[in-house]
Amino acid sequence: MTRRGRFITFEGTEGVGKSTQLKTAARTLEALGIDCVVTREPGGTPMAEAIRDLLLAPRDEPVNETTELLLMFAARAQHLHTRIITELNAGRWVLCDRFTDATFAYQGGGRGVAEDRIAQLETLVQGDLRPDQVIVLDAPVETGMTRARHRGELDRFEQEAVAFFERIRATYLRRASADPTRYQIVDAARELDAVTADVAECIRHLVSTAV
Numbered sequence: 001m002t003r004r005g006r007f008i009t010f011e012g013t014e015g016v017g018k019s020t021q022l023k024t025a026a027r028t029l030e031a032l033g034i035d036c037v038v039t040r041e042p043g044g045t046p047m048a049e050a051i052r053d054l055l056l057a058p059r060d061e062p063v064n065e066t067t068e069l070l071l072m073f074a075a076r077a078q079h080l081h082t083r084i085i086t087e088l089n090a091g092r093w094v095l096c097d098r099f100t101d102a103t104f105a106y107q108g109g110g111r112g113v114a115e116d117r118i119a120q121l122e123t124l125v126q127g128d129l130r131p132d133q134v135i136v137l138d139a140p141v142e143t144g145m146t147r148a149r150h151r152g153e154l155d156r157f158e159q160e161a162v163a164f165f166e167r168i169r170a171t172y173l174r175r176a177s178a179d180p181t182r183y184q185i186v187d188a189a190r191e192l193d194a195v196t197a198d199v200a201e202c203i204r205h206l207v208s209t210a211v
């Protein structure tokens, strides 16, 4: 019988290792015989990826915070309703690099948009759908920046100051602490093998409790 897949998201500040750990998590699931897909936000469909390009491109024109917020949710609506829900209904697990927690952290904590405004859009776009598990990879902001910033030109978010990312990290930790069942904080400042082992353990636990 087909059972709804699980929806797992990976969050954290820049360069903490989300993309790296998503791949590990996918391998762990595949080894356990579970079909999964890996995707990301903003993005995950051709149209949502086009919105991502709009959002990340550095530009001279100031970007209004509401414009940024609505574009994040426009991309999410497209991704969720044309891809994620289809995959979950087909019984596949969806591993997503960032989701709405990133909006609370970046647009809320980082930019100062009121949380209830974000929550309204969350309900409009998602109804009551929320990730089954949020893995928050946590590391000092400077650690992530050092790891990530050998890639060349900085995108519009990466051009922000350290204080912006400190507010984002604090928002993630606050949200995770408020709901320790649905959120798992992993210390991502450690060496790669240690982080990978914790993420794999978290995935195995989810599988064992999902049956």
Ligand code: Z5A
Pocket (backbone or CB within 6 Å): 012, 013, 014, 015, 016, 017, 018, 019, 020, 021, 041, 042, 072, 097, 098, 099, 100, 101, 102, 103, 104, 106, 107, 147, 148, 157, 158, 188, 189, 190, 191, 192, 193, 195
């Ligand atoms: N954004 C938003 O504002 N609101 C929203 O709602 C959403 C997003 C959904 C794009 O995200 C931007 O969109 C993002 C927030 C905003 N901007 N920022 N900043 P993104 O996820 O595409 O961009 P990112 O956070 O900058 O991702 P990243 O830099 O690619 O980081 P990562 O995926 O977390 O890290 P990684 O690529 O796996 O690892 C980085 C390097 O570190 C790499 O060389 C690894 O080999 C290395 N690494 C990984 N783990 C370790 C350990 N443990 N030790 C040593 N080295 C390591």
